[in-house]
Amino acid sequence: MSPMVVENDVEVGESLPxxxxxxxxxxLPTWRANVGYEEGEEWVISKMKTGYPRFFIHKIIQSFAKDIVESHGREGDSAMLFPTHATASRCRDFFFQQAPDLDASQVRILDFLPAAERARxxxxxxxSPRVSAVLFPQQRFNIAKTFWQHSGDGVSSRRAEYCQQLFKEGVLVEASTLNQPARVCKGPRRYQKKTSIDLDAPEDLSNGSGEVQDPTQFVEERFGRNLDLSKTKNAKLAIRRRIAGSLTADVSLTEAMALDQDAxxxxxxxxxxxxxxxLYPTGMSSIFNAHxxxxxxxGQLKAVVYGFPYIDTLKITxxxxxxSQFYGFGSSEELDDLEKQLEGGEKFAALFTEFPTNPLLRSPDLERIRKLADKYDFCVVVDETIGNFINVNVLQYADVVVSSLTKVFSGDSNVMGGGLVLNPKAKNYALLKRTWNEDYEDNHWAEDSIFLERNSRxxxxxxxxxxxxxxAICDVLSAHPRVKQVNYPKTSPTRPFYEKCRNPNGGYGGLLSATFHTRPDAIAFFDNLDTVKGPSLGTNFTLSSPYVILAHYGELDWCKKWGVEADLIRFSVGLEETAKLVDTFKRALDALPGEEEQQ
Structure with missing residues (x-):
């Protein structure tokens, strides 16, 4: 066999892209690197330029938090940054719940607002650039980090970058000082220029005065160095229309606003x-705020989590x-048990489930769940991130549908976002609509919205x-004798439940996972697979991960109890040419060690 040419050899700790x-x-390009990351080994941790934003606080955010502590904190303080006072207050409440020995003088909130707002x-x-910092004793950092991870409500790196610059220039000031005069500034220099994010035609290289822009400058402006932030409102509206399904055309923002709805x-x-x-800042924020x-x-009632879910959904409940009541198999027997509890008078606020689940790609029986919900008056929350509404219609069975827009909706792996949809036909709709209208804050940062709109066209x-x-990849893996099991909605025993929701032209999604008969095979396959490797999914490029090790390293025995094996490998399939992708997976299978090497 000819030697393998590796195209995706990205150094450990490098960002993806x-x-x-x-x-x-x-x-995290090797099995050993993933274990090393989980074990906190220096050779991995020291090279981490970034990480998945809810697990790894971006270095720009760390830097801004440090600046705030240096200017407003006490010795031994740390800070965690949130977009509003309300989100920061929830973090503070979590502190007092987790550490009752702390008092209000030790965990406090500072709000930073632009003094320049008075100059309009x-x-x-x-x-509306603003940040609220929760200051707390440094040795309690883990509490703040836990809230940051579970809630998904922390500031984005772009918000931190923009606001830190205003903070350094004395424009973003602590709220109590707002009665003092402050210098007016229109923000970091690169944002001051008036440019359009809707430059689409070649003639747009003209800057309006007849002169042609430098092509490098054009590319920078077209792809986000200089953003016309006045487009923010329309960008958010376009995103909401895409989530609604009424905007599906791949057109510029200007054209999108003029289009009739796609019925x-x-x-x-x-x-x-x-x-x-x-809109929410992250997918997990949409789940956290739904809960x-x-x-x-x-009312303060338990939740039900049905089917083995993404880690933080269960932790939130x-x-x-x-x-919460956890039914980790997502089986009909568990629904029987739930029904028995409900018949006996047990009450629940909501049932949370994924369609299909991550990482086993099983589809819950939403029709039966809906009937139980209507009979016993609880709400159904369905996470459609993996299925997505182009492939499946889950809203018909849900009160609330949530999704991570960070994933396939964006595809470019460079912006976070979450979506939440209420079902106007659900029994509890009037109650939920009123609740959301009273509570909802739009905390999706302007620049993030502009990137997300453009990525999702x-x-x-x-x-x-x-x-x-x-x-195609499912077929390749399923045909190999050393592969123990392939998990994919199309081949799952729960496919009939998927088909009940599948749209007429819908497919089965881009996520699958597999296990091997032996650990050496799993490791050899992963290390020889020529895709990029790291956390997240839904990227335009194929992304692989020893998912259970990465998401559940401290609870592998618990996972096994629910039929989720430690050596499972998850694949988020991208846009590559099909034949080339199939060859990539076949070559990794060909690299499995011989039987004698496994002894």
Missing amino acids: PATEHAVSVS SDELSII TRTRPVAGFSEDDVY RNLLRAK EKFGPG DFVSRIDRIGANAE
């Missing part, structure tokens, strides 16, 4: 519109509120192509 300042994944700076009034893709629920779509608001609406065509590629 490489050299991307606000990337949401990081290279156009840009500052549009994007063929709008979520098929009577009375539904983009007004029932809410929080459902406890407000339905366990740590915030009265706790071609999401329909990407989803179709990624699905076709994933089916």
Whole structure:
């Protein structure tokens, strides 16, 4: 066999995509590197330029937090940064819950607002740059980090970058000093220039005065160094319309605003519109706030988590509120048990599930769950991140649908976002709509919205192509004798439940996972697989990960109890040419050690 040419050899700790300042994944290219990361080994940790933003606090955010502590903190303080006072208050409440020995003088909130707002700076009034810092004793950092990870409500790296510059220039000031005069500034220099994010045609290289811009400058402006932040409101509206399904055309923002709604893709629920779509800073924030608001609406009742979920969904229901009932297999027997409890008078606020689940790609029986919810008056929250509404219609069975827009909706792995949708036909809709209208804050940072809107313009065509590629990889893995099991909605025993929700032209998504009969095979396959490797999913490039080791390293025995093996490898399939991708996976399978080498 000819020697393998490795195309995706990205150094450990490098961002994915490489050299991307606000990337949401990081290279952990070998099995050993993933274990080393979990064990905190210096050879991995010291090289980490970035990481998945809810697990690794971006270095720009760390730097800004340090500046705030140096100017406003006490000796031994640390700071965690949030977009608003309300989000910071929830972090402070979590501190007091986790560490009752702390008092208000030790955990305090400082709000930073632009003094220049009084001068009605156009840009500052549009994007409303503000940050609320929770200051706390440094030795309690783990409490703050836990809240940051579970809630998903921390500041984004772009918000931190923008606000830190204003802070250094004396424009972003602590709220109590706002009665003192402050210097007016329109923000970091690169934002001051008026440019359009909707430059699409070659003639746009003209800057309006007849002179042609330098092409490098054009590329920088077109792809985000200089952003026209006045487009923020329309960008957010376009994103909400895409989540609603009414905007599916791959067009510029200006054209998108002028288009009629695409009735063929709008979520098929009577009375539904983009007004029932809410944006959050991350996918986990949409889940966290769904849980929080459902406890407000339905009362302090336990939640049900059905099917083995992404790690933080379960942690949220366990740590915030009265706790949860966990049905980790997602089986019909567990629904029987739930029904028995409900018949016996047990009450729940909501049932949380994923469609399909991550990483086993099993599809819950949403139809039966909906019937139970209607009979016993609890809400159903479905995370559609993996399935996505182009492939499946889960809103028909849900009160609330949540998703991570960081994933396939964006694809570019350089911005975070979350979506939440209310079902106007659900029994509890009026109650939930009122609750959301009272509580909702739009904390999706302006620059993030502009990136997310632009990234998502071609999401329909990407989803179709990624699905076709994933089916091809499923076939390759399923045919190999050393592969123990392939998990994919199309081949899952729960496929009938998936089919109940699959749209007429929908596919089976871009995520699959596999286990091998032996650990040496799993390690050899992973190390020889020529894709980039790291956390996250839904990227335009194929991304592989020993997922259970990375997400559940401290609870592998617990995972095994629910049928989730430690050596499972997860694949998020990208847009590569199908034949080339198939060859990549076949070559990794060919590199498995011979039987005698395994002895």
